[in-house]
Amino acid sequence: MEMRRLGRMEITIAPLVLGGNVFGWNCDRETTFAVLDAFLDAGFNAVDTADVYNRYQPGLKGGESETLIGEWMKARGNRDKVVVVTKGGLPMGEGMEGLGRDYLPRACEASLERLQTDYIDVYMSHRADANTPIAETLETFQGLIDAGKIRYAGASNYTAAELAEALAAAGGGCARYEVVQPLYNLAQRAAYEGELESVCEANGLGVIAYYALAAGFLTGKYRSESDFEGADRGHVVKNLVNPSGLALLEAVDDVAARHSATPAQVALAWLMARPSVTAPIASVTKMPQLDDILGSARIELSADDLAALDAARID
Numbered sequence: 678m679e680m681r682r683l684g685r686m687e688i689t690i691a692p693l694v695l696g697g698n699v700f701g702w703n704c705d706r707e708t709t710f711a712v713l714d715a716f717l718d719a720g721f722n723a724v725d726t727a728d729v730y731n732r733y734q735p736g737l738k739g740g741e742s743e744t745l746i747g748e749w750m751k752a753r754g755n756r757d758k759v760v761v762v763t764k765g766g767l768p769m770g771e772g773m774e775g776l777g778r779d780y781l782p783r784a785c786e787a788s789l790e791r792l793q794t795d796y797i798d799v800y801m802s803h804r805a806d807a808n809t810p811i812a813e814t815l816e817t818f819q820g821l822i823d824a825g826k827i828r829y830a831g832a833s834n835y836t837a838a839e840l841a842e843a844l845a846a847a848g849g850g851c852a853r854y855e856v857v858q859p860l861y862n863l864a865q866r867a868a869y870e871g872e873l874e875s876v877c878e879a880n881g882l883g884v885i886a887y888y889a890l891a892a893g894f895l896t897g898k899y900r901s902e903s904d905f906e907g908a909d910r911g912h913v914v915k916n917l918v919n920p921s922g923l924a925l926l927e928a929v930d931d932v933a934a935r936h937s938a939t940p941a942q943v944a945l946a947w948l949m950a951r952p953s954v955t956a957p958i959a960s961v962t963k964m965p966q967l968d969d970i971l972g973s974a975r976i977e978l979s980a981d982d983l984a985a986l987d988a989a990r991i992d
Contacts, residue, residue, distance in 0.1 A: 678720035679974070681955050683760075684855045684883030686829050688798060690723040690760050692949045692974050694885050696960030697726035701741025702734050704962045709745045710752075712967050717758060719971050725858075725885065725958050727764035727803055728788050739769050740791050747793035756794055762856070762885070763788050764803040764833055776806040776814040785821055799856050801831035805839045815843065815851035822852055831856030833887070837872035844880055854882070861886035861954070863895055863944045864917055864925060867992045878953050886948055889957035891917060895944035896969075897926055921991040928989035932982045938972065945973035947986055 680689040695716050700709045726746055732739030750756045765784035768774040818830040830852040847853035857877050861869040877884050890896055892913035899914045929940045948957040961967045
């Protein structure tokens, strides 16, 4: 298995990160454990989650994903084999929100408790906090690093300007964001490519891209309105099921056929081939889906493949 250094950090990960956003939501405990077991057994090692998963789903309160991952690591005794990435800062209840010195350490402690570990490998701001000065946020992260509660800090959903401001404030008691988690995939490229990608490259940041399969659109299973009716993420993919999106899927299909691969494998392999991307994040709710995405690490796209996919871009 190819291992990639995550930015400048002393952490290496396989080229695919397992998304934990579905654990405890539409992936039950038994399936979660089976997926995590198989993922690790296949040579992959990084798992992404957040405290807020899955607070926004009916009947859930948040923390379900971290709890299941923690129970799995405890049961298997494999904490040292897993790179844990989690996030904090989004609303978790009354007075539980933001990246300030009063709340962020409490959010971190709660994640540590649910994960049943004494340290988090990469702890990320889930999004920028306009109500807290960036210096305060970074000082708080540094305090968590100094206390041994986290190894590195990172940022999710930051704009290029927000990230540049944070990097400029680093040093002198302020932690530096070492990993960025942007929304980025073959169908949704504009938010990352350009200024944000340039900031990441210029500063040697690790990049793990979420929504790598565009909420399932890039698996090819959504090609008409009837395909996404009743789907958990139908409201996301419906905006991509249009002539341009279908033309992109056709290009993905053509490349997949050349490699005897699936559309999902091609979409993930495309992200793995981007020089600025360390690894994409993908989640699954069934074991066959896991087998599918793991196969992406074995595909090497040619220059002609990449050109064909670039020619079909839709944003």
